[in-house]
Amino acid sequence: MTNRDNRIVRPVLDRLVKQIAELYERDIITVLVSSGSVIAGMEVLGHSDIKDKASRRQVYSAIGQPRMMRLYYNIFHDYGMKCAQVLPTKNDFDPGEHRRNMKNCYENLLSEGVIPIANEDDTVSLSHAMFSDNDELACLIAEMIDADKLIILTDIDGLYDGHPDADDSSLVEEVGINENVNHFISDTKKGEAEGRGGMLSKLNYAKQSARKNIPTIIANGKSENTIIDIIDGKAVGTKVEI
Numbered sequence: 001m002t003n004r005d006n007r008i009v010r011p012v013l014d015r016l017v018k019q020i021a022e023l024y025e026r027d028i029i030t031v032l033v034s035s036g037s038v039i040a041g042m043e044v045l046g047h048s049d050i051k052d053k054a055s056r057r058q059v060y061s062a063i064g065q066p067r068m069m070r071l072y073y074n075i076f077h078d079y080g081m082k083c084a085q086v087l088p089t090k091n092d093f094d095p096g097e098h099r100r101n102m103k104n105c106y107e108n109l110l111s112e113g114v115i116p117i118a119n120e121d122d123t124v125s126l127s128h129a130m131f132s133d134n135d136e137l138a139c140l141i142a143e144m145i146d147a148d149k150l151i152i153l154t155d156i157d158g159l160y161d162g163h164p165d166a167d168d169s170s171l172v173e174e175v176g177i178n179e180n181v182n183h184f185i186s187d188t189k190k191g192e193a194e195g196r197g198g199m200l201s202k203l204n205y206a207k208q209s210a211r212k213n214i215p216t217i218i219a220n221g222k223s224e225n226t227i228i229d230i231i232d233g234k235a236v237g238t239k240v241e242i
């Protein structure tokens with residue numbers, strides 16, 4: 001949802017929400033896990049003199065998260081839908097009261113026809129409370145709500161069997177949970193703002209979800225109709241299944 005200049009690309013969010021709205025019409029209900037708060041905060045504040053990276057992330061995300069939600073609120077509203085914000089930390093997923101409360105909240109939001117939008121609470125999640133990235137958060141939510149499917153969107157069509165820019169690399173259509181294909185992945189993290197993730201993390205959490213019987217697909221979030229195509233059973237992205 002960001003471009004190389006570290007700006008939020010509204011048409012990408014618009015396309016996402018349009019598809020979520022179309023699925024809702026078909027009684028397919030989505031929970032959205034969305035990053036973007038740190039970059040949205042950087043867009044507002046610009047350069048910060050705060051040296052400590054964690055403190056800077058707190059400040060940027062505290063500024064950016066309401067901005068992301070304003071964008072989402074407006075776009076969902078344009079499609080006649082309502083959305084809500086859920087900001088957990090990793091600790092909230094431990095067995096206990098917070099987990100039960102969070103699950104209850106998801107169930108109630110969904111029963112009210114409201115689409116939950118989750119992001120890590122970057123203002124408080126430091127060290128052990130921190131998810132490794134939003135791929136982990138999506139995986140934990142999918143498991144908690146017993147999702148039928150997890151779709152991990154990125155800026156590339158899926159996992160390639162070599163460097164994505166190499167002429168002889170091609171898209172891997174399916175990966176088994178016990179298949180070791182980590183060597184396909186090169187460290188091409190573009191240094192984009194404070195984004196964490198990366199393809200290795202997507203693959204690991206996709207396998208983790210598949211192990212819990214949640215079919216998972218890594219696909220391109222910048223393409224026009226990715227989510228709908230996946231739901232319609234078209235051959236899109238990289239499937240990770242048991």
Ligand SMILES: Nc1ncnc2c1ncn2[C@@H]1O[C@H](COP(=O)(O)OP(=O)(O)O)[C@@H](O)[C@H]1O
Pocket residue numbers: 133153154155156158159160161162163164184185186187188189190195196197198199
């Ligand atoms: N074998 C591979 N197949 C697909 N993508 C790969 C591969 N190796 C490295 N990558 C890189 O992973 C990137 C996707 O992860 P990235 O966008 O960094 O994660 P995040 O969405 O968490 O920020 C791709 O843009 C690509 O450059």
Ligand SMILES: N[C@@H](CCC(=O)OP(=O)(O)O)C(=O)O
Pocket residue numbers: 034035036037038039061119120122132133134135194195196197198
């Ligand atoms: N929670 C942070 C992003 C965390 C993260 O892992 O981002 P990404 O590398 O895009 O999966 C944010 O909203 O900016």
